[in-house]
Amino acid sequence: MGFVREVAVTTTEREQVIDLTPDIQAIVTELGIKDGFVCVYVPHTSAAVSIHREVDVADRPKLGEMLERINPDLATPHYTKAALVAPTEVLIVKDGRLVMDPDQRVYFYEFDGPKRRRVLVYVTD
Amino acid sequence: MGFVREVAVTTTEREQVIDLTPDIQAIVTELGIKDGFVCVYVPHTSAAVSIHREVDVADRPKLGEMLERINPDLATPHYTKAALVAPTEVLIVKDGRLVMDPDQRVYFYEFDGPKRRRVLVYVTD
Amino acid sequence: MGFVREVAVTTTEREQVIDLTPDIQAIVTELGIKDGFVCVYVPHTSAAVSIHREVDVADRPKLGEMLERINPDLATPHYTKAALVAPTEVLIVKDGRLVMDPDQRVYFYEFDGPKRRRVLVYVTD
Numbered sequence: 121m122g123f124v125r126e127v128a129v130t131t132t133e134r135e136q137v138i139d140l141t142p143d144i145q146a147i148v149t150e151l152g153i154k155d156g157f158v159c160v161y162v163p164h165t166s167a168a169v170s171i172h173r174e175v176d177v178a179d180r181p182k183l184g185e186m187l188e189r190i191n192p193d194l195a196t197p198h199y200t201k202a203a204l205v206a207p208t209e210v211l212i213v214k215d216g217r218l219v220m221d222p223d224q225r226v227y228f229y230e231f232d233g234p235k236r237r238r239v240l241v242y243v244t245d
Numbered sequence: 246m247g248f249v250r251e252v253a254v255t256t257t258e259r260e261q262v263i264d265l266t267p268d269i270q271a272i273v274t275e276l277g278i279k280d281g282f283v284c285v286y287v288p289h290t291s292a293a294v295s296i297h298r299e300v301d302v303a304d305r306p307k308l309g310e311m312l313e314r315i316n317p318d319l320a321t322p323h324y325t326k327a328a329l330v331a332p333t334e335v336l337i338v339k340d341g342r343l344v345m346d347p348d349q350r351v352y353f354y355e356f357d358g359p360k361r362r363r364v365l366v367y368v369t370d
Numbered sequence: 371m372g373f374v375r376e377v378a379v380t381t382t383e384r385e386q387v388i389d390l391t392p393d394i395q396a397i398v399t400e401l402g403i404k405d406g407f408v409c410v411y412v413p414h415t416s417a418a419v420s421i422h423r424e425v426d427v428a429d430r431p432k433l434g435e436m437l438e439r440i441n442p443d444l445a446t447p448h449y450t451k452a453a454l455v456a457p458t459e460v461l462i463v464k465d466g467r468l469v470m471d472p473d474q475r476v477y478f479y480e481f482d483g484p485k486r487r488r489v490l491v492y493v494t495d
Contacts (some may be wrong), residue, residue, distance in 0.1 A: 122369055123417050124280045124339045156373045157409050157492045159282050161337045163308075163346045165298035167461040172453035173415035179413075185442040193312040199306040203297035207349070208335045210458045212411045212492045214374045221413045224457070240344050242282045242337045244369075244372060244494075247494055249405045249464045284407050286462045288471045290423035290431075317435040324431040328422035332474070333460045339429075365469050367407045367462045 123141065123151055124214050125241045131233035137175055138186070139229040140239060141147035146231035148213055151162075156244035158211040158232070163240060166232035168205035174225050184234050250366045256358035256363035260309065262300055263353040265364060266343070272366050273338050275362055279370035283336040283343070290363060291357035299350050302314035323356035330354050338368075375491045381483035387425055388478040390489060391468070397491050398463050408468070413490060416448035416482035418455035422432040423474055424475050437445035448481035455479050463493075474484065 128144045144158060162169050174183045201229045209226060212219045228239060252268045269283060287294050297306045312326045334351060339346045353364060394408060412419050422431045423437045458461045459476060462469045478489060 121280050124283060124337055124344075128475050131279050131400070140338050145459060153371075155371050157282075157494075158371060158409075159335050159337060160333070161344060163344055163349065165348045171457055173449045179446040179449060181453040182441075182443040182451045186440055186450060186454065190311055190440050191307075192314055193307040196304040199276050199298045199304060200308060200311060203295060203306040203308045204311065206334075207417055209408050209456075210335055210460055212374055212409060212490045214490070215403060219374075219411060219413055223415045224413065240337045240339070244282075246403075246405050247407060249462055249469075253473055282407075284460050284462060284468060286460070288469055288474065290473045291472050315436055316432075316442050318432040321429040324423045324429060325433060326429040326437060328420060328433045329436065331459075332421050335460055365462045365464070369407075 122244045123241055127239040129228055129237040130241055131230040131235055133233055136233055138229050140226045144241055147216055151243055153213050153243055154216055156213045160209040162207040163241040164237055166202050167237055168202045168207050168229040169209045169227050170205050171209055171214040175225050179196055201231045218221040247367055247369045249310040254353055254362040254364055256355040256360055258358055261355040261358055262335040264355050268341040269308050269351055270312045270343055272340045276368055277331045278368055279341055285334040289362055290325050291328045292362055293332050293354040294334045295330050296349055296351050297356055298348050322362055324359040372492055372494045377489040379478055379487040381485055383481040383483055386480040386483055390476045390478050394491055395468055395478055401493055403493055404464050404466055406463045409492040410459040411490040414455040416446050416451045416452050417487055418457050418479040419459045419461055421474055422474050423473050451481045474492055
């Protein structure tokens with residue numbers, strides 16, 4: 121069966137990137153999972169999730185700028201951006217820890233904030 | 246182990262978007278899964294799957310137009326489009342229902358139809 | 371719980387595409403899994419994984435060229451490319467085999483080689 125948990129996210133800007141990594145690791149730790157699998161799902165049509173290099177550095181990934189450049193929809197850009205980034209991610213747990221590069225983070229992408237958002241997290245038992 | 250099921254899809258256009266959501270929910274309901282995880286896999290090189298806002302509305306996501314604009318391959322555009330959209334998606338089940346935004350749908354993307362296609366669906370037990 | 375295995379990858383070029391399909395099938399075969407689910411995770415910020423048509427053919431997908439064309443970051447392009455391609459993939463196993471199109475492959479994408487890389491593979495029990 122596995123476990124389904126929920127993370128509440130409140131965004132304050134129209135477009136915003138929020139680090140979900142600590143919340144997901146906290147769920148894995150609380151459940152006491154040693155080796156397993158995690159699925160992250162964003163049940164919103166104008167938000168998404170992506171795993172990549174941290175954004176608080178000079179040579180950060182420019183995913184937002186790329187989306188801005190290629191998006192053909194100037195009227196309602198948020199739905200197309202959310203579709204391309206996608207609402208799902210998956211991760212692997214080993215010895216109780218998410219296996220990631222030290223510089224990787226799981227980011228919630230808000231494209232139509234500010235809003236109250238939910239993130240669903242499935243973890244294997 | 247989990248369960249592996251198959252959905253048959255017949256496309257009638259060169260490019261076409263088909264809503265798989267009812268088929269996937271039907272599999273979850275038939276299996277009687279309460280809480281769990283679903284993986285959708287498209288075993289084709291010129292088709293894909295994506296979860297986003299419904300397409301039957303004026304402010305629909307413009308994923309197709311974006312792909313058309315950025316694709317460098319005018320000769321065989323279908324393989325590159327399928328690679329970018331990707332052949333996989335994952336979903337979470339809670340209380341027997343796919344957890345989604347009311348406006349989210351799981352869409353099969355045909356890029357080289359008309360063709361008979363298969364969609365594989367894995368559901369946890 | 372499932373199983374977590376690791377594949378070592380050594381890249382020799384700045385940008386390189388390496389077929390991981392035989393390694394992943396070998397893990398599934400060694401574990402003796404009949405029906406199940408596989409998650410592939412790349413714990414690096416300048417590498418990624420993608421499933422698409424084989425690249426050793428004339429009409430191969432042009433994912434690399436697409437990324438080159440749309441990437442706004444000329445200084446550190448590798449992080450943005452890795453973010454868009456994404457570090458995760460999922461697959462389905464049926465009767466002991468990865469269910470894929472005969473022309474589909476799971477590809478490791480190196481964007482900042484040459485480097486020693488790891489790929490994590492989770493398989494359900």
